[in-house]
Amino acid sequence: MGCNKKALVALIGSVLMVGATQVNAEPTATMLANTCAGCHGTEGKSVGPASPNLAGISKAYFIDSMNGFKNDERPGTIMNRIAKGYSEAQIDAMAAYFAGLPVYKAEVPHDAAKAKMGAEVYDKSCAKCHDENGALPDDDAGILAGQWLPFLEYSMADFQGGHREMPKKMKKQVEKLSDDEIAAVLNYFASQK
Amino acid sequence: MANFTRRKFIQVAGGAAAISTLGFPAIVGAAGGKKVVVVGGGVGGATAAKYIRMADSSIDVTLIEPNTEYYTCFMSNEVLSGHRKMESIKVTYDGLKGHGVNVVHDTVTDIDAAGKKVMTAGGQTFEFDRCVVAPGISFQDNIEGYDAAAMEKMPHAWKAGEQTVLLRKQLEAMPDGGVVAIAAPPNPFRCPPGPYERACQIGMYLQAHKPKSKLIIMDAKDKFSKMGLFKQAFERYYKGTIEWVGASDGGKVTRVDAATNTLYVGDTAHKVDVANVIPAQKAAAIAEKAGLTNDAGWCPIDGRSFESSMQPGVHVIGDASVASPLPKSGYAANSEAKVCAAAIVELLNGREPGDPALVNTCYSVVGPNDAISVAMVYDLQDGKLGKVSGSGGLTPSDSSPEMRSREVQYAYSWFENIKNDSWG
Numbered sequence: 001m002g003c004n005k006k007a008l009v010a011l012i013g014s015v016l017m018v019g020a021t022q023v024n025a026e027p028t029a030t031m032l033a034n035t036c037a038g039c040h041g042t043e044g045k046s047v048g049p050a051s052p053n054l055a056g057i058s059k060a061y062f063i064d065s066m067n068g069f070k071n072d073e074r075p076g077t078i079m080n081r082i083a084k085g086y087s088e089a090q091i092d093a094m095a096a097y098f099a100g101l102p103v104y105k106a107e108v109p110h111d112a113a114k115a116k117m118g119a120e121v122y123d124k125s126c127a128k129c130h131d132e133n134g135a136l137p138d139d140d141a142g143i144l145a146g147q148w149l150p151f152l153e154y155s156m157a158d159f160q161g162g163h164r165e166m167p168k169k170m171k172k173q174v175e176k177l178s179d180d181e182i183a184a185v186l187n188y189f190a191s192q193k
Numbered sequence: 194m195a196n197f198t199r200r201k202f203i204q205v206a207g208g209a210a211a212i213s214t215l216g217f218p219a220i221v222g223a224a225g226g227k228k229v230v231v232v233g234g235g236v237g238g239a240t241a242a243k244y245i246r247m248a249d250s251s252i253d254v255t256l257i258e259p260n261t262e263y264y265t266c267f268m269s270n271e272v273l274s275g276h277r278k279m280e281s282i283k284v285t286y287d288g289l290k291g292h293g294v295n296v297v298h299d300t301v302t303d304i305d306a307a308g309k310k311v312m313t314a315g316g317q318t319f320e321f322d323r324c325v326v327a328p329g330i331s332f333q334d335n336i337e338g339y340d341a342a343a344m345e346k347m348p349h350a351w352k353a354g355e356q357t358v359l360l361r362k363q364l365e366a367m368p369d370g371g372v373v374a375i376a377a378p379p380n381p382f383r384c385p386p387g388p389y390e391r392a393c394q395i396g397m398y399l400q401a402h403k404p405k406s407k408l409i410i411m412d413a414k415d416k417f418s419k420m421g422l423f424k425q426a427f428e429r430y431y432k433g434t435i436e437w438v439g440a441s442d443g444g445k446v447t448r449v450d451a452a453t454n455t456l457y458v459g460d461t462a463h464k465v466d467v468a469n470v471i472p473a474q475k476a477a478a479i480a481e482k483a484g485l486t487n488d489a490g491w492c493p494i495d496g497r498s499f500e501s502s503m504q505p506g507v508h509v510i511g512d513a514s515v516a517s518p519l520p521k522s523g524y525a526a527n528s529e530a531k532v533c534a535a536a537i538v539e540l541l542n543g544r545e546p547g548d549p550a551l552v553n554t555c556y557s558v559v560g561p562n563d564a565i566s567v568a569m570v571y572d573l574q575d576g577k578l579g580k581v582s583g584s585g586g587l588t589p590s591d592s593s594p595e596m597r598s599r600e601v602q603y604a605y606s607w608f609e610n611i612k613n614d615s616w617g
Contacts, residue, residue, distance in 0.1 A: 025547055025548050026548060027547060027548045027549060027550040027572070028535075028547055030248075030535075031531070031532070031535055031547065031548075031549065031550050032550045034244070034528075034531040034535075034550075035528055035531070035550050035551060035552040035570075036552075037527075037531075037610070037614045038524050038527050038528065038552070038554060038607065038610060038611045038614055039554060039603070039606065039607045039610055039611070040610065041610045041613065041614065042613065042614045042617065046606065046610055047609045047610055047613045047617075048606055048609055048610075049602065049605055049606055049609065050599075050602040050603055050605070050606040051603060051606040051607070051610060075596075077566065077588070077592075077596055077599055077600050077603055078554055078566050078568040078600075078603070081568045081569075081584065081585050081586045082552065082554070082568050082570060082584065082585070084570075084583045084584045084585075085552075085569070085570025085581040085583070085584025085585065086570065086581075086584075090550075148606070150599075150602045154599055157595075
């Protein structure tokens with residue numbers, strides 16, 4: 001490991017080369033996250049009517065979602081195509097960015113009567129895992145409170161249709177619910193402000 | 194150095210103007226600080242202004258745009274079908290003012306890159322450290338007879354607003370059994386899938402209200418964006434209503450006669466009831482005047498910062514720039530604006546711009562409850578903008594009705610979010 005002159009020259013040469021051409025400094029987390037805003041709203045606050053808010057969602061859930069899309073394990077429209085454009089490190093950086101923002105709950109149009117009925121369904125069937133009426137990011141189940149209703153409906157349709165894997169506990173609960181009860185609880189989540 | 198004389202002239206003229214108006218605030222914001230002037234308040238300009246302020250509120254940002262309200266081109270095809278009102282594609286500049294952007298409604302008449310000044314028709318001069326030019330498009334004279342008067346008879350409706358309203362009125366006034374022609378432009382042009390989505394939207398209107406009518410797309414090209422998916426939609430929803438004629442089959446319109454609503458392909462005349470003529474395009478006139486355009490009429494840029502390759506200190510974003518492989522789309526303009534904004538913030542703070550990240554997403558609503566999309570992720574590869582390999586692509590041609598219906602909802606979500614992200 002002596003100071004080989006040849007190696008040193010080569011090393012200096014390569015450093016200069018890197019400096020000169022500015023090879024692949026990673027885009028910042030903000031730069032990466034800003035590309036999402038056209039569909040998910042400025043700083044992840046979606047103004048609807050279907051795209052989910054990303055502000056405040058947990059890092060683990062964001063990474064899990066992106067990998068799900070990337071590997072075609074979670075159904076989507078364009079997200080499966082977009083997620084494939086990001087490296088693990090980039091997804092990690094975006095996840096940290098959105099997790100660092102305060103949780104955002106949108107003013108979502110919903111059926112008030114259904115939402116009222118949904119409160120009971122929530123208490124009975126969902127509250128154990130989806131804490132704080134679906135507003136707690138740290139339960140790693142995604143933020144459901146104040147999410148746009150079509151997004152919640154699509155997600156549930158994917159779970160029920162077997163296109164997206166449900167955790168065992170959730171599957172057990174969902175199977176016990178009627179269509180009306182499910183519609184009600186989705187309206188309940190959407191109604192959270 | 195073809196611009197040398199012109200620029201010299203501007204410097205002299207600018208100096209003279211400043212002297213002649215001594216005592217008046219002709220030169221705005223001349224003292225200290227970091228100043229950015231944004232020319233154009235479309236999606237690119239608005240987003241850049243907002244995102245510079247969001248990243249560094251110490252930067253003084255002035256956006257100059259002649260109109261007090263702006264109509265988005267995206268979703269304007271739904272106005273033609275009657276599925277949407279003009280009001281819903283209208284945005285104002287109040288949101289930008291909320292971010293501390295100084296919004297000036299005036300027309301930029303020249304940009305002096307060397308002297309770092311922007312001049313307006315209203316006689317104002319704005320100094321800048323960095324200038325963002327987002328002027329959009331103007332039209333080329335590729336179709337004989339398609340002059341300013343012909344535009345009022347055969348609307349292009351390629352800049353949303355009065356032209357959109359005019360085309361809609363013509364469709365409403367047309368008798369059942371009439372023929373609508375869309376003359377689609379050659380590449381490159383604003384919104385590559387636009388003419389074909391428009392055909393679908395007008396097709397929906399015709400089938401609902403004038404079922405005996407036909408729509409013919411006369412194309413200056415043989416291939417177009419999302420072609421397979423559009424042809425699938427034409428077949429699925431508009432059989433017998435929409436016909437597409439490519440350039441090699443006699444679709445390339447070379448001349449028009451506005452008095453008789455006739456489109457010519459060479460000597461072959463096609464008389465129609467409603468003619469939507471979309472000419473070839475180039476960057477808007479101000480870009481050319483400012484010495485930002487290449488021989489093809491578009492503005493070459495550095496993909497890291499969107500700084501002009503021709504005029505240092507001036508950045509060009511949106512449809513006017515050569516950002517290929519990004520398309521000339523609203524989402525691309527929004528994405529480019531953020532890269533440009535971040536680079537300007539770095540440069541004005543004495544730092545090098547970092548690596549850019551860009552996305553394009555474009556939806557076309559092609560039928561009742563049916564939308565298709567294209568998406569792509571871009572980054573800098575060996576100093577040039579490139580597609581991230583493995584990313585992006587089109588809606589699969591065999592996607593289910595359920596997924597197509599979701600794409601409509603996501604299209605509308607995209608519309609609300611991009612409006613708000615750009616102007617809100």
